[in-house]
Amino acid sequence: MxxxxxxxxxxxxxxxxxxxxxxxxxxxxxxxxxxxxxxxxxxxxxxxxHQTPTKSSMRNACQHMWGYFRKVATPEEKQKYEQLLNTCDVPTLLCFLQQLANHYSVTYLRESTILQP
Incomplete structure (x- = not known):
């Protein structure tokens, strides 16, 4: 248990x-x-x-989560993801990943605390 x-x-x-x-x-x-x-x-x-996230650790986590959408995302979604990743707009990127998790019904990510509002 x-x-x-x-x-x-x-x-x-x-x-x-x-x-x-x-x-x-x-x-x-x-x-x-x-x-x-x-x-x-x-x-x-x-x-x-309690560790302070680094640019690298934040990027890595986002890339791992993006892996759930890599093959199903539209070209527009891929473009938006790349843009957010490259500009390091992490709060917006996490929000976008949350939207994708909801849109594509990826329960594993929807239940992840990092994407909770």
């Missing part, structure tokens, strides 16, 4: 952690594989969220 809670927590926080720190993301992935206790995973996530 506790394991399911931990997996749900990680599913919801995964991209937000990646957005803040790739190093922490990798550390938590390993901790999940090694089945660390829920409390430890929670603490690792909290530690990650």
């Amino acid at each position: 506790k394991r399911q809670l931990t997996e749900k927590l990680w599913r919801e926080e995964k991209y937000r952690v990646m957005f803040h720190s790739q190093k922490h993301y990798d550390q938590i992935r390993k901790a999940m594989r090694d089945q660390f206790p829920h409390e430890q995973i929670e603490q690792l996530i909290n530690d990650a969220l």
Whole structure:
């Protein structure tokens, strides 16, 4: 039961952690594989969220989320994504990714805390 809670927590926080720190993301992935206790995973996530995101970590997380739409997005959506990514307009880009997640019914992303309003 506790394991399911931990997996749900990680599913919801995964991209937000990646957005803040790739190093922490990798550390938590390993901790999940090694089945660390829920409390430890929670603490690792909290530690990650206290990191200041870098341009690189934010871009990386957005690119990972874009992967869900790469093959289904219209040429206009692809152009808008590229423009937002290149101008580093992260708040607008996250909002756009949220719109795409809703439009294409990508539940995994819709449930991700990084795209919550």
